[in-house]
Amino acid sequence: MSGGCGRREGAYASLTKRRVAALAGLATLLTLLTITSLSVGTATLTFAGAARLLAHLILPVGAPPIPQDLMRIVVELRLPRVLMGVVTGACFGVAGTLLQSALRNPLASPYTVGVSASAAFGAALAIILGAGVVGWFGEYFIYTNPYAVVANAFVFSMLCAAMVSALALIKGVTPGVTILAGISMTYLFSAATSLLQYFGTSQQIAALVFWMFGDLGKAGWLDVEVTAAVLVTCFTVAMLMSMDYNALMLEDDVAHSLGVNVKRVRAATLAMASLLTATPVAFVGVIGFVGLLAPHIARFLVGADHRYLIPTSALTGATLLLGADTLARTILSPLILPVGVLTAFMGVPLFLHLLLKRGAKFW
Amino acid sequence: MVILRVRGVTFRYGSVEALRDVTLEVREGEVVSIIGPNGAGKTTLLKCILNLLKPAGGVILIEPHGNVAKMWGVERAKLIAYTPQVEAPAAPFTVLEFVLLGRKPYVGRTYSREDLRVAEEILEELGLRDLALRRVSELSGGEWRKALIARALTQKPKVLLLDEPTNHLDLKHQVSVLELIKKLSRTKKVATLMAMHDVNLAIRYSDKIIALKKGRITYCGHPNNITANLIKELYEVNAEVIKDSNGVPVIIPKTA
Numbered sequence: 001m002s003g004g005c006g007r008r009e010g011a012y013a014s015l016t017k018r019r020v021a022a023l024a025g026l027a028t029l030l031t032l033l034t035i036t037s038l039s040v041g042t043a044t045l046t047f048a049g050a051a052r053l054l055a056h057l058i059l060p061v062g063a064p065p066i067p068q069d070l071m072r073i074v075v076e077l078r079l080p081r082v083l084m085g086v087v088t089g090a091c092f093g094v095a096g097t098l099l100q101s102a103l104r105n106p107l108a109s110p111y112t113v114g115v116s117a118s119a120a121f122g123a124a125l126a127i128i129l130g131a132g133v134v135g136w137f138g139e140y141f142i143y144t145n146p147y148a149v150v151a152n153a154f155v156f157s158m159l160c161a162a163m164v165s166a167l168a169l170i171k172g173v174t175p176g177v178t179i180l181a182g183i184s185m186t187y188l189f190s191a192a193t194s195l196l197q198y199f200g201t202s203q204q205i206a207a208l209v210f211w212m213f214g215d216l217g218k219a220g221w222l223d224v225e226v227t228a229a230v231l232v233t234c235f236t237v238a239m240l241m242s243m244d245y246n247a248l249m250l251e252d253d254v255a256h257s258l259g260v261n262v263k264r265v266r267a268a269t270l271a272m273a274s275l276l277t278a279t280p281v282a283f284v285g286v287i288g289f290v291g292l293l294a295p296h297i298a299r300f301l302v303g304a305d306h307r308y309l310i311p312t313s314a315l316t317g318a319t320l321l322l323g324a325d326t327l328a329r330t331i332l333s334p335l336i337l338p339v340g341v342l343t344a345f346m347g348v349p350l351f352l353h354l355l356l357k358r359g360a361k362f363w
Numbered sequence: 364m365v366i367l368r369v370r371g372v373t374f375r376y377g378s379v380e381a382l383r384d385v386t387l388e389v390r391e392g393e394v395v396s397i398i399g400p401n402g403a404g405k406t407t408l409l410k411c412i413l414n415l416l417k418p419a420g421g422v423i424l425i426e427p428h429g430n431v432a433k434m435w436g437v438e439r440a441k442l443i444a445y446t447p448q449v450e451a452p453a454a455p456f457t458v459l460e461f462v463l464l465g466r467k468p469y470v471g472r473t474y475s476r477e478d479l480r481v482a483e484e485i486l487e488e489l490g491l492r493d494l495a496l497r498r499v500s501e502l503s504g505g506e507w508r509k510a511l512i513a514r515a516l517t518q519k520p521k522v523l524l525l526d527e528p529t530n531h532l533d534l535k536h537q538v539s540v541l542e543l544i545k546k547l548s549r550t551k552k553v554a555t556l557m558a559m560h561d562v563n564l565a566i567r568y569s570d571k572i573i574a575l576k577k578g579r580i581t582y583c584g585h586p587n588n589i590t591a592n593l594i595k596e597l598y599e600v601n602a603e604v605i606k607d608s609n610g611v612p613v614i615i616p617k618t619a
Binding site: 011012014015101104239240242243246247249250251253254256257258259260261299303304305307 | 410413415435436437438439440441443444445446447450453454455456457459460464465467468470471472473474479495496518
């Protein structure tokens, strides 16, 4: 009747409407950004051309809309990079939301459980102790067996994450303890990586530093497919569990009183978030900040209901990372900057703005 | 009709005995307060009933559903609701969404029309209707406490466990929250058990008082029978007990 809430039944409906609108807006933005990102680069392609190409790839009817050689460049080089940006960003966005919710801490990010440092250690093991042999090719280092590095990075980050997740199952272990355990793992693995670097040749160290930078240009089609499969699986499970996450936003005792098995949900979620982080990190290296920022923007847009928050975080993460990578490819063209640098440069001002607007309330 | 039956419950934190042979009953529509000094075991008792803590001995029954310790989480959540002593407004939920969280034991992947109806009905009863779309972080202390109670009632419980429901509230809200609790316990036929620090408020709004000291029940009975001796024994404070115009005892603490 009054209070600006309209009819009560209308209240919930209007809430839902706003959220669906935010999701639709983000999806449109991401689509436009994808086309833009496909069109920029040294081989020229117009926005309309890129749009027609994308449509043709999704629904291959009629003749290809652009010349064969240009098409090959775009499909084999540019498209995997763009799609890797989308799926990696979405992975980080979802992982960030899951971690912040499972640990009930707005400062948590996918790297809180030690995933980045342990992945770097895995990569260092491969690069420096010889599981991957380093070569020199053009401007970039490549590895004769890059998947040795990828596998190592993945195995070690999952090992670290498994330890931190398993901690959450122990009686009396609070989210705060889990976060501290993750931070201490980060120190441990960083120290181990430093030790390896100490014994490495300058070429190996350069290769490792380059790996750690985080660069979507490393991604091939297989990487995109594997990451996308992980994303789809974890996203589906997370959506099925979204009501549990909503309850987990309350104190542990209260969530228990609502029938949620707090420890089990928390441990499973940490493991899932680790998988969502470790997979893309193994392929493209460490890219910071998207996993911390995307959930905050998403919460700002749609609130705390995970049925909307999880997809919004996915779209926000994808948009942020692809946007940063598109800029990284263009601002100093033909020089391509590491995307991780751009995510921080763009992300920090945005994050601070959000925080100041929100005042002392992190959530 | 007795709904909550606690029989001979004993609980230890390690070797420290926190509850010793606690037996009590709460009937349908009844409000029972547990009083006692800090560390007497009030919160521990509530947590045992919630099956958050597992008693070393004794049994807790919800009639006619049976032993709480043997229930599934969801089954228990449909019978017992709980508000803790301190709960910070978490995450940017609106009041309506926050109260809907109480439907967790009933929902699948989305809220049904029935869930919305229950939540809205309870918001209305607690006078929170106009705040439905407000963020919980923007509520005043009194509104927040009511939102907590609304969430608990949205669970449609048989037993309501409230830990210090007047914590951090001013006098006006202490009275209005307790009046709501008493009224809603009657109309919703809920057995309410609450831990209370303020003895005078407990006396005024409870059907029965249970005094707990060092994990043992030292008194169980009608609030009107509380004496200065009991207060002295319980809190180690000298007190004078006078009766107000309705014959309800009022406890006035004296300096030791």
